[in-house]
Amino acid sequence: MPRIGRYEIEGEIGRGAMGVVYLAHDPRLRRRVAVKTYTLPDGISGDLVREFHERFLREAQAAASLSHPGIVTIFDAGEDPALDLPFIAMEYIRGRSLRQLLERGGRLEPAWVFTFGTVLADALHVAHRAGIIHRDIKPANILMRGPDGAAKIADFGVARLPTSDLTQSGASLGSPAYMSPEQIRGGPLDGRRDLFSLATVLYEALCGKRPFQGEDLASLVYSIAHETPIPLSRRLRSLPSGMDEFFDRALAKDPDGRFPDGEAFGRAFVEASRCPAPSTGDDTVVEAQAPGDLQEPPPEERAEEAVHLTGSCDTLPAGGRGRFLGLKFAAAAALSLLLMGAAYFYLGRNAHLKLDARSSIGSGTLTLRVDGREVYSRPLAAPAGGKGVLGRILGRDRETFEGWIPISPGKHEVAARVMPEGSAGPPLHDSIVVDLKAGETRTLRMVAGRAFGTPLSLKVD
Numbered sequence: 001m002p003r004i005g006r007y008e009i010e011g012e013i014g015r016g017a018m019g020v021v022y023l024a025h026d027p028r029l030r031r032r033v034a035v036k037t038y039t040l041p042d043g044i045s046g047d048l049v050r051e052f053h054e055r056f057l058r059e060a061q062a063a064a065s066l067s068h069p070g071i072v073t074i075f076d077a078g079e080d081p082a083l084d085l086p087f088i089a090m091e092y093i094r095g096r097s098l099r100q101l102l103e104r105g106g107r108l109e110p111a112w113v114f115t116f117g118t119v120l121a122d123a124l125h126v127a128h129r130a131g132i133i134h135r136d137i138k139p140a141n142i143l144m145r146g147p148d149g150a151a152k153i154a155d156f157g158v159a160r161l162p163t164s165d166l167t168q169s170g171a172s173l174g175s176p177a178y179m180s181p182e183q184i185r186g187g188p189l190d191g192r193r194d195l196f197s198l199a200t201v202l203y204e205a206l207c208g209k210r211p212f213q214g215e216d217l218a219s220l221v222y223s224i225a226h227e228t229p230i231p232l233s234r235r236l237r238s239l240p241s242g243m244d245e246f247f248d249r250a251l252a253k254d255p256d257g258r259f260p261d262g263e264a265f266g267r268a269f270v271e272a273s274r275c276p277a278p279s280t281g282d283d284t285v286v287e288a289q290a291p292g293d294l295q296e297p298p299p300e301e302r303a304e305e306a307v308h309l310t311g312s313c314d315t316l317p318a319g320g321r322g323r324f325l326g327l328k329f330a331a332a333a334a335l336s337l338l339l340m341g342a343a344y345f346y347l348g349r350n351a352h353l354k355l356d357a358r359s360s361i362g363s364g365t366l367t368l369r370v371d372g373r374e375v376y377s378r379p380l381a382a383p384a385g386g387k388g389v390l391g392r393i394l395g396r397d398r399e400t401f402e403g404w405i406p407i408s409p410g411k412h413e414v415a416a417r418v419m420p421e422g423s424a425g426p427p428l429h430d431s432i433v434v435d436l437k438a439g440e441t442r443t444l445r446m447v448a449g450r451a452f453g454t455p456l457s458l459k460v461d
Contacts, residue, residue: 004080004087007035023092026075033075034092037085053079053086060088062132063156070116070123072143072154093154095146098205099139107208110239114273116144116151117202118266123153124198125262128191132156135189137197138178139204176217177210181225181253192255195265199250202269206243207235211251213372219427225253227431230371230413242275351436353414353444353460355403360449364420368405370412375405380418382449398451409438418448418456428456 002009007024013034014021024035038056040049060077067073076089101108120142127134134141134156141155176184180196183189203211211229214220229251231244246268252258259265355368361380368376382399415431428448436442443461447454 004035004037004083004085005076005078005089007033007087007089009035024089026089032092033089036088036090038087039085056086056088062130063090065130066127066132068123068126069150070119070152071127072152090154091152093143093145093152095144097140098142098144098151098201101144102139102204102208105208107236108205110206110273112149113202113205114269116149117198117205117269120151120153120198121195121262121266121269123262124191124194125266127156128194128262133189133191134194135183136175136178137194137201138175139201140175142201176220176224177212179224180255182255184221184225190255191261192258195259195262196251196255198265199247203229203232203247203251206239207232209235211247219429222429226429227415228413228433231411231433234371234411234413238277240273240275240277242272246272350406351409351438352441353405353407353434353436354441355401355405355444355446357402357446357448358398358400358452359418359447360398360451361418361420364418366448367417367419369415369417370405370407372413372415375407376403378403380448398449405444407436409436409440411435414444414458416446416448416456416458430456430458432458432460434460 004022004024006028007022007026010023010025010032012020013023019036019038022035022037024033025031026033038052040052044052057077057079060074063071064074064077072093073091074088075091077087079086124134124137134153136155137153141153143152143154144150145152178197178200180189180193183193200211203209212220212223212227214223229247232239232247233241233244249258249268250265259268355376357366359366359380360382362382362384364380366376366378366380367374378401380399382397384397411433412435413431413433415429418428420426420428432444434442434444445459445461446457448456
């Protein structure tokens with residue numbers, strides 16, 4: 001049986017770009033463990049290899065100092081001299097990663113997310129108090145233990161100890177979709193960076209979609225750095241009403257606007273989860289996943305529930321009871337139709353956005369999206385005859401146009417994207433969140449081009 005150190009390898013669990021995780025048996029303590037190895041591509045200098053070996057072993061030094069039910073326990077670390085391979089032996093978690101669960105489609109049961117989200121926030125609080133920043137919180141690094149669904153943070157391999165003497169060549173490590181704005185900009189990092197990533201993970205777990213998205217890396221990075229995510233209530237109306245306010249703060253672009261630590265994050269998450277959910281609105285996302293099987297109530301419980309819903313009519317004779325129930329149902333149906341008609345007339349009316357746009361972009365395409373759905377598109381072609389000073393003063397280097405966008409009442413994210421043609425420059429993005437009432441019309445003002453002092457800007461009157 002192959003070995004790494006003293007550990008007998010039983011099989012491969014997972015494989016990444018720079019390492020492999022094996023299921024192994026520890027003959028000394030007679031238990032199963034997960035053994036993580038670290039390899040580097042050929043052609044790297046000896047000094048760099050030694051540095052990365054030190055960084056890998058630092059994962060054990062950092063994580064082994066932490067004791068929390070939400071963190072994978074590190075048992076041992078070393079280097080196999082025969083294989084010239086550093087390794088870490090850690091707690092084996094039987095189950096799936098959160099990434100695997102989300103890739104199966106849909107979202108997770110909200111009560112489950114509320115439970116493990118609080119545990120993970122507290123786990124990060126413990127790590128941050130010890131001076132350890134994970135820097136790569138993502139669904140793949142959150143392991144969900146079966147069958148109880150307990151969550152544990154794994155892979156502190158890119159964690160950074162402030163007292164480390166190693167070079168900072170790994171400053172850009174992490175997964176782009178879950179990075180914070182300050183990490184994208186290469187700024188200084190603290191524990192609030194991990195909490196931003198955790199909020200991104202929890203948002204995705206609750207509704208099945210990430211708060212920041214893009215068709216390519218450039219647009220994804222722009223979205224994280226500049227765009228406001230769609231409020232969670234727009235994606236899933238049955239969630240507690242406090243979730244929008246929680247994620248507004250947890251996903252703030254400025255770290256000073258976020259929760260100061262994991263303790264405050266977890267406390268706010270619990271409070272938000274206890275807020276009442278709206279009484280109307282259907283969820284349109286796919287069915288939720290839960291840690292255990294969701295079973296239908298037995299027939300006798302369903303029958304008892306039906307009795308509670310219809311009530312008892314034992315005070316009336318059988319014939320009178322039937323006629324009385326018939327009258328009740330008829331009256332209820334008539335009232336329901338009346339209420340539905342009134343609701344449709346007063347609440348079902350669309351709102352409108354009137355687009356008032358000015359552009360000095362000579363060649364390109366404008367696209368407007370509402371909550372990720374394209375609602376408007378047109379080519380841009382500002383006149384080419386206004387290049388002189390007089391032409392610019394008279395506005396001959398720009399075009400103006402209008403448009404009307406019907407939109408349902410409520411809070412929506414409106415995003416504009418301008419794609420210049422040829423080599424005129426990179427795509428331009430801007431977004432804004434608008435709250436519209438039934439039958440309301442508001443003006444969406446857009447300017448695009450250097451003639452207006454900004455590449456692209458949206459505002460609502």
